[in-house]
Amino acid sequence: MKIALVTAYFYPISSGGTEKYVLSLAKSLIKKEHEVHIITTGTKNQMITYEDLIVHYVNDELSKDLKVLSSKKASDNLDDFTRILAENNYDLAHFHTLTPAFSIFHISAAKSLNLKIHFTAHVPSMTCIHGDLMQYGKYACDGLIQKQRCTACYISKKGLNKPISNIIAKTVNILNYPFSTATVVDTKIENLLELNNLCDKIFLFTNWQKEIFILNGFNPEKISITSQLLDKEIFPQTSVRKEIKNIGFVGRISHEKGLHILIEAFKLANRKDLQLHIAGILNDKKYFKKLKSKTERDTNVQWYLNLSKSEISEFYQTIDILIIPSITYETGPFVLFEAFENNIPVIAHNLGDMEIWKNKGFKIKIYDSTLNLKNCIQILS
Structure with a gap:
């Protein structure tokens, strides 16, 4: 079978969990004797080879066209995307992102060419217009899309509190103005259907x-639960106990990853005998500068930015425990599996399926608040 894996994010232009999964999936499919190409964003009409994979590029969607950004209109790259599909005569298109660059219009175009369509959801924003399944950015949501609640939550992203956001949402929905805000929930529902x-x-x-x-x-019959561990077996856990001196964080430096919570808890714990090592992918410069300034006088906080694959592997050998402070639901995350692979214990926020891994016997401690995380750090030994 000839397969196109479609993603807005891929190596070597970007690096993260989705990129790792798509690369792993491609290699897994090749082992099963499928022919696999990647279609992603970059320089228009360029084609390269990355780790023996053919990678096709279309333009990213960088315009400020509200119709494109709100999924009411296709990106200008749609014709190039459709041409790549037609010229390569794929049997299956497997989408891994739903963004302005590869929207529902692109999936529809692939379907019109009689390709089978698969989709993998990597992030909470698939069903959430706030982007993180956190109501008003503060607490976990049940995920049910509701017009008033979701509109108010969406409006709160402007920095407004819950009561004010609710009042504005009611007014917007009654007046149907501004139209882009009044229809954002309806558009999300339409796209999901x-x-x-x-x-x-x-x-x-x-x-x-x-x-x-x-x-x-x-449709429940279309849904399959898969694993991010496509090219690995479940890791054997050894009982070797290691003295904890170096705490690690690995991931994107962005608000939803909760690095601010980890830094605050680490400083509150006041364990001068511990080191905090941060291996971050620079994603939000403003957020990074704010956190960096908070740690300028902390000689036991070390920053490492945009490490390569080999450098990340070496980084794991220098830490004794990994902390995952994400404030959003995680679909993995990949760093959790990397810690297990390196036999490194984990402390993680209780959102998502973290408890499942603990019940399977993996070395993971669950916390539910900044105070609780501070206490976890205080008693490390």
């Missing part, structure tokens, strides 16, 4: 994802 109709299979990583997708109208 269309995604359900177009896809032959939908792959999810967690039980919480499955519950939310079904809650919002997806």
Whole structure:
């Protein structure tokens, strides 16, 4: 079978969990004797080879066209995307992102060429217009899309509190103005229903994802729970106990990854005998500068930015425990599996399916607040 894996993010232009999964999936499919190409964003009409994979590029969607950004209109790259599909005569298109660059219009175009359509949901924003399944950015949501609640939550991203956001949302929905805000929830519902109709299979990583997708109208028979561990067996856990001196964080430096919570808890714990090592992918410069300034006088906080694959592997050998402070639902995350692979214990926020790994016997401690995380750090030994 000839397969196109479609993603807005891929090496060597970007690096993260989705990129790692798509690369791993491609190699796994090749081992099963499928022919696999990547279609991603970059320099228009360029084609390269990355780790023996053919990678096709179309323009990224960088315009400020509200119709494109709100999924009411296709990106200008749609014709190039459709041409690549037609010229290569693929049997299957497997989408891994739903963004302005590769939207529901691109999935529809692939379907019109009689390709089978698969979709893997990597992030909470698939079903959430706030982007993180955190109501008003503060607490976990059940994921059910509701007009008033979701509109208010979306408006709160402007920095408004819950009561004010609710009042504005009611006014917006009554007046149907501004139109882009008044219809944002309806557009999300329409896109999800269309995604359900177009896809032959939908792959999810967690039980919480499955519950939310079904809650919002997806056909349960199309949904399969898959694993991010495509090229590895479950890691054997050894009982070797190591003295903890170096705490590690690995991931994107962005608000939803909760690095601010980890830094605050680390400073509150006041363990001068411990080191905090941060291996971050620079994603939000303003957020990074704010956190960096908070740690300027902390000689036991070390920053490492945009490390290569080999450097990340070396980084894991220098830490004794990994902390995952994400304030959003995670579909993995990949750093959790990398810690298990390196036999490194983990402390993680209780959102998502983290408890499942603990119940399977992996070395993971769950916390539920900044204060609780501070206490976890205080008693490390």
